[in-house]
Amino acid sequence: ADAGVELSAPLAEPSGEDDQKETQEPSELAKQEVLVQYLKDALSFASKIEGAIEIVSKFLSSKNPSVVQETIQFFVTISEFGISQALVGMREMLPLVWSKEAGVKEAVTDAYRRLYLNEESSKPQALVQNLTALIFDSNVDSIKCLEQLVSEFVQKNEIKPAVIQLLWERLTEKVATTPSERRAAVILLGMAARGEPEIVGSNLETLYVVGLGPRVREQQDYQLARDTCLAISKLSQGKKVSRRQYQNL
Secondary structure (H helix, E strand, C coil), X not given: CCCCCCCCCCCCCCCHHHHHHHHHHHHHHHHHHHHXXXXXXXXXXXXXXXXXXXXXXXXXXXXXXXXXXXXXXXXXXXXXXXXXXXXXXXXXXXXXXXXXXXXXXXXXXXXXXXXXXXXXXXXXXXXXXXXXXXXXXXXXXXXXXXXXXXXXHHHCCCCCHHHHHHHHHHHCCCCCCCHHHHHHHHHHHHHXXXXXXXXXXXXXXXXXXXXXXXXXHHHCCHHHHHHHHHHHHHHHHCCCCCHHHHHCC
């Protein structure tokens, strides 16, 4: 009588894996939501900081040394956080290298040392790229201020020979280089020569051929020629170079 009755298979026990998936999925979703909100907040914060840079930079001209030093620290901090507009403040603080307030002058020097001469940034490629970025769009006064810093770092051996070597390679186009980067390279070599004239003095012939030779005249790259002459002029601002080196001109 029971032959027509079909027996169903026993119900499967709920697996622990399914339970785990159910509990994990909401958790992963929550993590993603938190991450998205964090990124939104970070973007909003960065935008507000960039908007405040123009206002904050005015404090660099304060007569209160403490205010100036705190403003310098602000620009260092936002630079370390990768705020792109921080470069504006870094340029604007350059004239403070001539400050009569020892604390302010030291704060500027330390700011550049911390940002440009730390373990990662002092690597030749990074340092040359960062200094080149500072030179772009800078006026003559800012470049003179940067020269003061670079020459001081060279005198203290804080800028390594590998950095100088890379500058020469850019100038002579041994590495891929744009015309603007070549000009920046010769400007930076001139700055370094203020601290150590031998940097230019031992390579006068190369400098002459590259910066004042036929190719420059053909291309009418008068900016490069001018910057080359300025670099050579740094020889008279430091240690004496031999007459033979001058004859290479």
